Amino acid sequence: MDPRSPKDSQTELSSFMHPEDANSQGNVHGGSIMKLVDEAGALAAMRHSRRPCVTVAIDSMTFDAPMLVGDLVVLEACVTYVGRTSIEAMVTVYAEKILTGERMLTNTAFVVYVALDDQRRPTEVAPLLLVSEQEKRRFDQGRARQQERLARARRDKES
Numbered sequence: 001m002d003p004r005s006p007k008d009s010q011t012e013l014s015s016f017m018h019p020e021d022a023n024s025q026g027n028v029h030g031g032s033i034m035k036l037v038d039e040a041g042a043l044a045a046m047r048h049s050r051r052p053c054v055t056v057a058i059d060s061m062t063f064d065a066p067m068l069v070g071d072l073v074v075l076e077a078c079v080t081y082v083g084r085t086s087i088e089a090m091v092t093v094y095a096e097k098i099l100t101g102e103r104m105l106t107n108t109a110f111v112v113y114v115a116l117d118d119q120r121r122p123t124e125v126a127p128l129l130l131v132s133e134q135e136k137r138r139f140d141q142g143r144a145r146q147q148e149r150l151a152r153a154r155r156d157k158e159s
């Protein structure tokens with residue numbers, strides 16, 4: 001399989017935040033943002049693999065700035081690491097003030113997907129083409145995160 005660049009699958013998704021996405025103070029629910037994070041990451045994973053992908057792990061998420069009703073949530077997703085059948089996407093989330101264009105970083109999340117074949121079994125994905133120093137650094141960091149996730153999953157199973 002030919003390697004594919006993270007640029008080939010990078011994805012931007014945006015959605016206007018309505019009152020039904022928020023609590024009574026006007027803060028958008030964390031769960032609404034998490035759903036969009038999962039969706040943006042899945043699109044990048046499916047663009048990389050050109051296969052249906054399911055979410056196998058979502059790393060912990062923190063919300064560093066408020067997202068309010070009337071903000072445009074902008075999500076940028078890019079593939080950072082691939083294993084044999086798994087794909088890690090980094091999703092960066094911004095709150096954009098639609099009238100001024102001001103953008104505030106609210107959080108960054110890492111989500112892991114597994115590509116499936118026609119029988120819904122994990123299937124091999126294209127390697128990641130790493131050219132820039134940033135792409136290589138992100139890949140090494142993604143591999144370390146994945147080893148930690150798998151070790152955690154083993155510990156959880158044992159306990």
Ligand SMILES: CC(C)(COP(=O)(O)OP(=O)(O)OC[C@H]1O[C@@H](n2cnc3c(N)ncnc32)[C@H](O)[C@@H]1OP(=O)(O)O)[C@@H](O)C(=O)NCCC(=O)NCCS
Pocket residue numbers: 053054055056057082083084085086087112114121122146149150153
């Ligand atoms: C994802 C799923 C197909 C994996 O099945 P499985 O039998 O564990 O398959 P494998 O053991 O071959 O693992 C597949 C890949 O997932 C990775 N993986 C498995 N468990 C993981 C975990 N807890 N965290 C991160 N990666 C994990 C494996 O390392 C492997 O990656 P690799 O091929 O790159 O090395 C299966 O667990 C599943 O169907 N889960 C439910 C998915 C779902 O419904 N998600 C929510 C809606 S999209």
